[in-house]
Amino acid sequence: MHAALGQHATTAGADALSDLVPPELASAIDALWRHQGPVAGNLYAAPAFVNLRETCQRLYPSSGSKDALGFALSQGIFALGFRWSDDVPSRLAVFSDVAAFRIDQAFRRDHARLTHLCPLDLGDDIPELHFGPNAIRTFAATELDDLLDPDGLLRRSAGWRFDSQRFSRFSWLVVEETAPFPRTSGGRTLPGLFFNAREDLGRIEPHKRHFPAPVEDALFALLTAPWEDVTAYSDLDWRPFRVPWVYTLSDDLFTRQPIPPDADTLSWEPDFHQNDEGEMVEVERPTRFPLTDAAISQTAYLDDAAWSEVMAARRSSVFARPIEHFLIRAFASDGIDEFLAHITAIEAALGMPGDHDPKARPKIPGQRRQGATARVAWRLSALLDDPLAGERYLALFKQRSDFLHGQAMKDISSQVRLDTRRLARRCVCALVGAATSMPPPAHQDAFLGELLRRGSA
Incomplete structure (x- = not known):
């Protein structure tokens, strides 16, 4: 695909391309193409290459500094099949007219x-x-x-x-x-060389x-x-x-x-x-992990409409949390890190800063457990319309706390691992549905407050 353009172009086609390219560029490319290798010496100092670089600097004001432009042009001409020395395996280059057209288009694109x-x-x-x-x-x-x-x-x-x-x-x-x-x-060719040196490169994102x-x-x-x-x-x-x-x-x-x-x-x-x-x-x-026959029917919903719904949900205030971060982290992790990421995805979705401040959170009549974890559990039960979901979350969260606080604990069973994944997925899917409902939630705090009211009732 990348090498196909122009190697077998007709003369008429080449002439048509020439009409679309600045004559100075066409002339500079043609001169360089006539000097293809094997040639001794540094390409960047070769008169034909210097001429091409200077021509591009005049024609394209945003092309960058001399060195940056040199990096880009050398990458571009080698991609078009240009050969300068025996160090590079020989290959037929595209016609110079085609090369000029491709380089001109590369500068004009954004x-x-x-x-x-x-x-x-x-x-x-x-x-x-x-x-x-x-x-x-x-x-x-x-x-x-x-x-x-x-x-x-x-x-x-x-x-x-x-x-x-x-x-x-x-x-x-x-x-x-x-x-x-x-x-x-040059930033397109060697992005690692073009960065803000004043940045804190050791920072944690x-x-x-x-x-x-x-x-x-x-x-x-x-x-x-x-x-x-x-x-x-x-x-x-x-x-x-x-x-x-x-x-x-x-x-x-x-x-x-x-x-x-x-x-x-x-x-x-x-x-x-x-x-x-x-x-x-x-x-x-x-090596393969087999799927059951139900895999096709259970994933068939994922089409353009479902994609639009998921993207719309993530733009809403309901997803103004790092929910995606922890769900992806669970997928990419193993062992205890996967378990913790799934639990944290639920906490990120349904927790609020005020849950951790006894003075800031309103008291709920008739409820004895009013800590942050209980509040997340109540919201989860309301979101999923499933009282058992909140209780299961509390049990899973206890295992999470035992690990983090150094309590003696047994291995986390495969069933617990599956329950944690399933609960996190159900939470995310329900949030997508809530975020795209009509009318959608106007404000995240109000949405979570309503879930708390319903879940604690």
Whole structure:
């Protein structure tokens, strides 16, 4: 996909492109293209490259400093197949007319289209879904090759190989995003070099994301599904898949494409098959956590309409808390950290600062337990219209407190783990419904106050 443009362009097509490009740029690119390698010396000091850089500085005032622009242009021309030395494997470059057009367009754009590819490790026949800019799907090996342009990546990392056949055996979460460019062209190529040196680089961001923001949005929507009820081995893990990494593709010519992780980063196990000679041959297959037949029906609701509802809910005052942060943290964590994150997601959703101040909270007649934890439990019971939900939360919260305060405690059973996940999911789904109801809650405090009144009655 990335390398296809213009390698077989007709003369008429090239002439048409020339009409769209400033003549000075077309001339500078043509001069550089005539000096393709192998050539000794530093590309950045080559007269043809210096001429191209200076031409771009005149034509595009926002192109940035000399060095920043040099980084961007070198990335762009190599992405178009330009070769300067024998250190870079040879490959046919696009015609200079096409290169000039692509570079001109790169300077004129103000955004990039990003594609986040997330392998669903351990996933077994995950239902294909399309919701908003997101999809769960599989890829044929040839589709992955078209997406990632392994030949172009090989030019940067000699000896590297992309095994599209192995990757094609997994399902993927694909998230599309439109992202604005940094202020300078160099920031698009080497963003790590362009930062505010006055920042406190050692600071702790309280709700720093585990995945890119659009990926977390997609995962948040996916986590509203009752996976704990459709995972065949839920006593081992309620999750239908894991996301070990995210690989981001950009259609920006000046963005340096990272080398993707190896397929060995995903989970494999031995397998055997009988060959034509009747011999047993050892191979490998992806390790999978199977789903039940109910997985398709239980996730079919997640479509464009459901995505719009979830996004609208998160913009409301009801979600003015780090609910998503803790739900995603539970998904990405293991063991006690997963348990604590699910409990904290409920507390973040339904707790209030005043719950911890006896003087600030109003007294509720007839109620003896009026602590912060009891108030969250009452709100949860009202939100879910289930008196047992609040009692279950109190029991789970006690286990959480025993751990944090160093009390002697037994192992947390798989059933407790599932109950905690289920209660957190039900809480989130009910909040989505409340936030998108008509009329929607006008104010978070009023909404939580009404839940407290109903739950404590």
